[in-house]
């Protein structure tokens with residue numbers, strides 16, 4: 371669909387007066403905390419946190435608190451600050467003390483013309499002020515764009531802005547690629563104006579930067595980042611969406627109350643943008659979105675407050691045989707019927723290659739089915755222990771940490787002598803057990819608990835053991851990582867939707883034994899989330915000796 375850039379990217383300024391009363395204490399405190407953490411780490415080129423003389427901490431921290439405050443959280447704010455810091459460092463005079471500078475803080479709501487010079491790992495374009503002392507963060511832009519942006523919020527080192535107009539487009543911008551009418555306002559996608567290749571190259575840089583900035587490792591210990599594998603589908607891939615709407619503070623919706631906006635967060639704001647359709651979703655999920663919106667409209671008075679709607683695809687597969695003219699069965703084929711489920715407790719079914727997974731609609735499952743077969747095949751290959759003593763893979767074992775409903779145990783587990791999975795969600799563990807049986811994996815055990823609970827249960831010989839680790843965005847606890855090191859399995863495959871916490875955890879593992887025990891064999895990614903700044907990363911490690 372060809373659309374004009376002005377229409378795609380103009381932000382509704384009429385909303386501004388309504389905006390600034392809302393939830394800003396939370397927003398501010400997030401930024402302040404991130405700034406403090408970053409300035410607390412005292413890296414070069416600094417003073418980006420509180421101004422000189424500002425109180426940093428109320429009381430002396432305990433050793434444990436100090437340690438955890440220095441541990442990166444991999445939050446959006448921290449990642450952005452790292453890029454802001456980098457850009458300032460490269461444009462400021464060496465030794466420039468930012469905290470002492472009264473540098474160009476622009477007026478709120480003033481408009482500035484900017485040349486975008488970098489794409490941050492958070493998916494925002496970054497531009498440096500003419501005096502080189504401030505970074506402007508401009509959503510929906512790409513290096514090479516010359517834009518007009520409106521300053522929304524100032525921080526010591528940078529200003530958050532809204533994009534007003536692209537005056538001169540970058541050679542890498544192609545607005546004809548934009549396929550959603552909400553692009554430029556919805557916070558879900560950042561990259562629809564970029565080609566798939568550009569997105570992959572950017573995500574490659576994001577992983578490399580994460581290893582540089584968040585691993586705390588001598589970079590000679592980090593192999594070159596492998597290419598980011600593309601998603602077969604660039605739109606229509608998401609098998610789950612969770613649009614939401616806000617409700618009255620008390621008393622619920624009255625009969626005849628106006629229908630609230632139902633959709634996703636407006637970019638840079640804490641309220642909902644009304645969205646009728648999301649072309650990132652699969653067809654079934656898009657149909658479900660429309661009918662759930664209608665349901666809310668018709669039943670608004672039954673909602674006591676705002677709500678999050680669940681839209682999750684389920685696939686019913688029927689098999690049939692292809693019969694030759696001679697009446698012989700020559701092949702088997704299947705037909706899939708896809709529906710959308712919105713009851714979080716209802717069972718949904720998903721297929722990854724020939725493996726069938728059932729789980730409650732509200733439980734975790736990877737959201738881009740189109741890439742999962744390629745991805746799990748890759749993970750399975752990485753789990754093979756190189757130079758296994760005796761060379762017999764059927765003598766090896768698999769630990770599936772943060773196993774969910776058993777994706778890796780089932781897709782990658784064939785041929786292992788024993789499998790042990792752990793997940794904190796008892797519902798997911800129940801699904802993992804049933805899925806394993808249904809898919810002919812009879813040598814797997816699954817336990818409910820914190821990931822480190824696995825170490826009390828495991829009796830696999832470490833030199834024959836591979837571990838796949840797939841934690842939530844916040845990464846692993848040090849308790850888990852330290853017990854993992856103690857066990858010392860031969861092969862580790864770390865998977866993560868947050869490459870920054872992945873870099874932190876991998877760095878921690880390698881640093882603990884000064885790189886003498888574990889070496890990083892491979893780092894790379896899969897594009898699970900086209901059109902967004904997110905990337906699924908992996909790191910493969912082997913224990914030496």
Ligand SMILES: C[S@@+](CC[C@H](N)C(=O)[O-])C[C@H]1O[C@@H](n2cnc3c(N)ncnc32)[C@H](O)[C@@H]1O
Nearest residue numbers: 734772773774777793794795820821840841842
């Ligand atoms: C990114 S998902 C991966 C699930 C699974 N590997 C898959 O690909 O489908 C992360 C999983 O970690 C689980 N989890 C979160 N915190 C945990 C903890 N402290 N200990 C164990 N599991 C945890 C969640 O329930 C979720 O299933």
